[in-house]
Amino acid sequence: MTTTPATSTPATTAPLLSAEALEVTFPGRRGAAPARAVDGVTLDILPGEIVALVGESGCGKTTLARSLLGLVAPTSGRITFEGRPLDPSARAMKAYRKRAQLVLQDPSGSLNPRHTVYDAVAEGLRIHGHRGDETAAVAGALSRAGLRPPERFFLRYPHELSGGQRQRVVIAGALVLEPELLVADEPVASLDASVRGEILALLLRLRDELGLSALIVTHDLGLAWNIADRVAVMYLGRIVETGPVEQILTAPRHPYTKALLSVLPEAPGEPVVLSGEAPDPSNVPGGCRFHVRCQVFASGEAERAGVADACRTRDLPVLDGSGAGQVACHWAHSTAGEEPAQAPAPA
Structure with a gap:
């Protein structure tokens, strides 16, 4: 790299x-x-x-x-x-x-x-x-x-x-x-x-x-x-994090991005091993679609941050594709002191 x-x-x-x-x-x-x-x-x-x-x-x-x-x-x-x-x-x-x-x-x-x-x-x-x-x-x-x-x-x-x-x-x-x-x-x-x-x-x-x-x-x-x-x-059909390359690769916010980065030869520490295979796109999990494999959810960090229930039950807003750094993750928003992300109610 x-x-x-x-x-x-x-x-x-x-x-x-x-x-x-x-x-x-x-x-x-x-x-x-x-x-x-x-x-x-x-x-x-x-x-x-x-x-x-x-x-x-x-x-x-x-x-x-x-x-x-x-x-x-x-x-x-x-x-x-x-x-x-x-x-x-x-x-x-x-x-x-x-x-x-x-x-x-x-x-x-x-x-x-x-x-x-x-x-x-x-x-x-x-x-x-x-x-x-x-x-x-x-x-x-x-x-x-x-x-x-x-x-x-x-x-x-x-x-x-x-x-x-x-x-x-x-x-x-x-x-x-x-x-x-x-x-x-x-x-x-x-x-x-x-x-x-x-x-x-x-x-x-x-x-x-x-x-x-x-x-x-x-x-x-x-x-x-x-x-x-x-x-x-991209994860399971959606963009989950986007932004300038230096920001994403040096300060990733989404646990999935962090897992992808952890397997690079230059990455410090041990690679993050995600549990199981990605779900079938015909059976997308409720709540955050990544939570069933998420290392943050599995470790209890999401629970300690007070967002585990949101991870299980609350969908996330679809990112708008702008050049600014964006992330679709309840835990990432909570650790940044932001209001928990919430998808708009169905019309």
Whole structure:
């Protein structure tokens, strides 16, 4: 983990992309209750900002990311891009996906082994009917992704490249359309440790040189420290803590965030072992949805703080997704001398 977090000053306070009270619910199997994969999420991404969306596998972060790209239809809520609601029509979505590109975690799986690097990068141009110089566009994208000279890679196939080179090809395929937003799902999870830093440095350089915004989906708070301006911690379909990266990683307030941080190699003390697996999103616990696994609740600290009953029975407000530090935790509010958090009564 680096000593100084990545920071950048966004060009404006107006969000590039916003999710407002977003919900994604999947039908239950064999008569089971519907699964609330994304449960009332509000989140902004500013121009030139990198936001890390962090949480365990199954917490809903990939579903949220895909819904922000229009790849998963939300059950309710609203997504806006540059202040305008997304138009779900096929034509409008095609235009939107040119400006907001997905970078998948496994380049081996996302690259067709029968396509050359040139064809892999040119595919987006052909889908969108690019009328300019295709060769120059592909060469420029490969060069920006760090594959130089680009012509040396044109006729190579994925199996002839290293893992890091394949991930750069995937990134080049997104860059060739000159997007304003990248959504990267675990962009370095499949790479060797020696290569991860190179890809993270590339993403930071692209932000600085091109003004790109990015949502980085990851389970690794250490990665967030190295690349993000802001962190949103997700648990069981909701954002439970959000704020500037330095604040979240040096002074976390939510017990779940603290547990995620405790397993980093540089973390002091013993890792926090959460009890059991995360609950099924079709059967979300009452009260605070984390309390059944919470180390603070289990240790009696919540009881001593006078909030154990609230943890068991009282839901928490949905965070509004602003850049300021926010936390959805009865115990965290009580230790800060704040009024206990309380969700608004149903309408």
